[in-house]
Structure formats: C-alpha cells, structure tokens
Amino acid sequence: MPGIFLQAWHELHFISSSNSIWHIIPFSVLWTVWLRRNEVVFGNKVVDVIQIFFLARTRLACWFKEVYPASDISREELIANPYLAEKLKLFRNYSKAKTAWEPSPVGYLKLNVDSSISRGSSLGGVSGILMDNGGSCLGSLSERIGNGPPTLSELLALKTGLKWYFEDANSFESRLIIESDSEAAVDWVLHPEKSPLLYASLVKDIEKTINDNHVMIRRSPRGFNVEVDSLVKRGIG
Incomplete structure (x- = not known):
C-alpha cells in the first residue's frame, strides 16, 4: 500500500524536481501515520485525525528546514502554508554566517x-x-x-x-x-x-x-x- 501511494504521488502533474517540498510530503504523512498506528496498537491511544494532520504538517516543515536551512521562511509559516516553499530559491547551504552566542550589553x-x-x-x-x-x-x-x-x-x-x-x-x-x-x-x-x-x-x-x-x-x-x-x-x- 505505501508503495502504491508513493508511485501515485509522484505521477501527479504538479510534482516536479523544482517543487522540493512536495517530495517530502508523502514520507511525512506515512511516518506520522505509522507512529500513530503504533501508539494505537501498543499504547491504547485513539485515532485523532486532526492531530495526525497537524503532526504531519509540523514534521513536513521541520524536515524541510533541515534540508534547506538557508531558506528565509519560518517553520511556522510552512506549517500554515507549505505551498510557500514553491516560491523560494532553494540551496542546500549548511554554512551559517553567524551562530556563536553574542554577549549582552554591560548592565x-x-x-x-x-x-x-x-x-x-x-x-x-x-x-x-x-x-x-x-x-x-x-x-x-x-x-x-x-x-x-x-x-x-x-x-x-x-x-x-x-x-x-x-x-x-x-x-x-x-x-x-x-x-x-x-x-x-x-x-x-x-x-x-x-x-x-x-x-x-x-x-x-x-x-x-x-x-x-x-x-x-x-x-x-x-x-x-x-x-x-x-x-x-x-x-x-
């Protein structure tokens, strides 16, 4: 079933090499559903469709920011609207110009x-x-x-x-x-x-x-x- 889902997803007309976030979506959905399935089977949790939807969107945004940390869009904006990622010029630039802690002013x-x-x-x-x-x-x-x-x-x-x-x-x-x-x-x-x-x-x-x-x-x-x-x-x- 996951294989059929992935094959069908990549055959959709709007999936292209430039739309990087769309390639991450099926994996975030499948991983979220799998984790929830384990919680239901082994932890006596209930299926919460709204929570699954939210967790999949959150995981998608987090993974995207890990792959493209130089993108100038926040994680919160991606959770609200993943389509925003299509408008970005994406580079896998893992170098950060400035990451050291800065001291506070005197006083x-x-x-x-x-x-x-x-x-x-x-x-x-x-x-x-x-x-x-x-x-x-x-x-x-x-x-x-x-x-x-x-x-x-x-x-x-x-x-x-x-x-x-x-x-x-x-x-x-x-x-x-x-x-x-x-x-x-x-x-x-x-x-x-x-x-x-x-x-x-x-x-x-x-x-x-x-x-x-x-x-x-x-x-x-x-x-x-x-x-x-x-x-x-x-x-x-």
Whole structure:
C-alpha cells in the first residue's frame, strides 16, 4: 500500500524536481501515520485525525528546514502554508554566517529560551539559560509542558522564562534581555494585534510582564540557541 501511494504521488502533474517540498510530503504523512498506528496498537491511544494532520504538517516543515536551512521562511509559516516553499530559491547551504552566542550589553543579563516536542509528540518541554555579558551561566530552567503547536510552545517558553526570572531567580539588579528563535512568537509579543485570537490572552500576558519590568525581547538565529535546545531535549527525553 505505501508503495502504491508513493508511485501515485509522484505521477501527479504538479510534482516536479523544482517543487522540493512536495517530495517530502508523502514520507511525512506515512511516518506520522505509522507512529500513530503504533501508539494505537501498543499504547491504547485513539485515532485523532486532526492531530495526525497537524503532526504531519509540523514534521513536513521541520524536515524541510533541515534540508534547506538557508531558506528565509519560518517553520511556522510552512506549517500554515507549505505551498510557500514553491516560491523560494532553494540551496542546500549548511554554512551559517553567524551562530556563536553574542554577549549582552554591560548592565544587562540575557535569558535565551527555547521549546521542543518529543519525537512521539506526546511530551513537550521549555528551557532557558541565563548568562551575563561575560558568557558565564547564572542559572537555567527546564520544565515539561503538554502537547501543542510549535508556536504555542515557543510562547510558553517565553512566559515560563519570564516567570522563572522574576519569581525564582530575581536576585539580580541588571536589566533583562530575553531571546527566542521563534520569529512569530517574538513578532506577536512586539505587535500583539498580529497574534491569532487563540493566542491573544497568552501574548498579552507576556507583553505586560515585559512592559512592566522594562525587558527587551529579541529574536535570535537558530544557531544561537543550540545549548538551550540541547537542555530542553534532555529535559523531555
């Protein structure tokens, strides 16, 4: 059956060598269905068609970004509309011009936060690392969260990081810079009117904490968050 599906897929008229994302779609669908099948058979889970659809789209976007990391489209945009990938000029360029961590200005501390979803997508986690402008680690956090869309997880990482800093780790007099590699999450906090209604309350809570405490929020390139990403994966692994 999978062989017939793959053969039929590649015979479709819109599949061409230039439409790279369409070649990934059947594999993301089959792998997602296979993983869910195992959860149903061996884990007494139920079939959730909406969740399968979402997980297949998420896996497609993640795989595409791994193959084409130099593409200037975010993972969240690809999940919402995979067709956007057709308009890109794609190069398998794995070199990154700048991936090293950048120190914060004097008088500031920097908190880098990130989120991750486990391979089976039944667990998620958020983590953060607090550093001074000399690169010394002053503290870290790692918490598990439930399943959900990637952007929701990134928003929860921001909220959890801010809560941890101001309630549990606030023995510092320096001002705070918080960074996330999620373009959508940072943009929504800076411009709450752009956020979807579903996330409006969460975004406003984050915005209020940032404004009340004079926090700077910035987006960091994916490579900047390697250490935080490793921490969050260990936390949910």
